[in-house]
Amino acid sequence: MKKYAICGLSGRAFNMFIKPFLDKYHKEHSIAALLDDDPLREAVCKNRFPELCSIPFFQAEAFADMIEEVKPDAVIVAGRDDTHVRYILGALKKNIDVVTEKPMVTTVKDAAAVLEAEKASEGKVTVTFNYRYNPYHRKIKEMILEGKLGRITSVDLNWYIDTYHGASYFKRWNRMRKYSGGLSVHKSTHHFDLVNWWLDQKPQEVFAYGRLNYYGPDGEMNPKKGEARHCGTCHVKTKCRYFMRWQAGDPEDDHIKVNENQHPLYTGYRPDACIFDEEIDIEDTYAAVLKYDGGVLLNYSVLFSAPYEGYRLAINGTKGRLETKEYHAPGRVPFEVQEQTIEYFPLFESKETIRVVRQPGGHGGGDPLLLEELFSGKDPLRDYDILAGAEAGAYSIAAGEGVWRSIKEKRPIGIEELLHSRQYT
Structure with a gap:
């Protein structure tokens, strides 16, 4: 049984990794630890997957403690992009394999650091370019x-x-x-x-x-400049062409959350900020x-x-x-x-x-095939490589x-x- 630590409890982590682990790959692979910057994500995760209620949760700063306590065989990195590097480098330092969402990291500085760390490590990095x-x-x-x-x-x-x-x-x-x-x-x-x-x-x-x-604030469709807003509570959203076009949402797409009821899923963060904000x-x-x-x-x-x-x-x-x-x-x-x-x-x-x-x-049928290679091995009938490092x-x-x-x-x-x-x- 190969043990994994999930680092970053994002929606992608839930759908791409945790659900398939529990549904299809549980006989040979297990989730040994959960980790995230936001402790609220533990409750969200375990509410969706009650099977994980007994799995220990660690906050990001306790990554080294998690490695020492749980001793995972590999970590899966699926949090916000800028958090990837800390978990990748931390795992490689302990000679542990890494499976990371794309992008591997967010800067060439961090990419160079990962390449150097992998050279010095017994662990290897796999990037899930589905x-x-x-x-x-x-x-x-x-x-x-x-x-x-x-x-x-x-x-x-x-x-x-x-x-x-x-x-x-x-x-x-x-x-x-x-x-x-x-x-x-x-x-x-x-x-x-x-x-x-x-x-x-x-x-x-x-x-x-x-x-x-x-x-951004200078977008031609901006209904009102000079204030920060959220779609769920916006007082001018009926004048926003983007909001009105897609207000019903798309049940087959998880990229966008415009409902004001989404914000309790995170601490201090809402995924429905105004597309015309100054901070963009x-x-x-x-x-x-x-x-x-x-x-x-x-x-x-x-x-x-x-x-x-x-x-x-x-x-x-x-x-x-x-x-x-x-x-x-x-x-x-x-x-x-x-x-x-x-x-x-x-x-x-x-x-x-x-x-x-x-x-x-997902991704035109790419997601299931990627998972199959990750957790069951390469298709013996295919004579070329797909998995990325x-x-x-x-x-x-x-x-x-x-x-x-x-x-x-x-x-x-x-x-x-x-x-x-x-x-x-």
């Missing part, structure tokens, strides 16, 4: 490995986050860079890691533009170009206030091109959408349309931080410069 396991993304990886595109020359990736999901980041702690690293880290690490993995190359340099266009200090629009060490060029953009959610991808190679377009959460799209396919264009032959077998579960986590963070630093410093940013320069680390 989008790698999406069946479309695996098929794209397989097509590249089969050589169908030849040598990859360039990638175009445009990601769109709709007004429901996009606004959620600006209601919560994500809206402050000190907690999330900004959305080019918190969210775009998903996207950069996908491209890094598909290419099996490391990003070398990034140049980017970006700004806050939709949210991150961007909602990015456009970037990345150069890879194998010569590939990536054109990347992401928008956090789009009419629909999804992405457009094109990958060009010396033997052909592939294209795919996804509409995520079609129930939130106010028009009919087509099923996702992969269109393959050989350089001198007829186009092929590839339909991928879809799978149930600390180096993959670090390069995705360096790309994300490189984006906002390029915006701030108005220059190209070298990725190795970020990871290894004393200026940043």
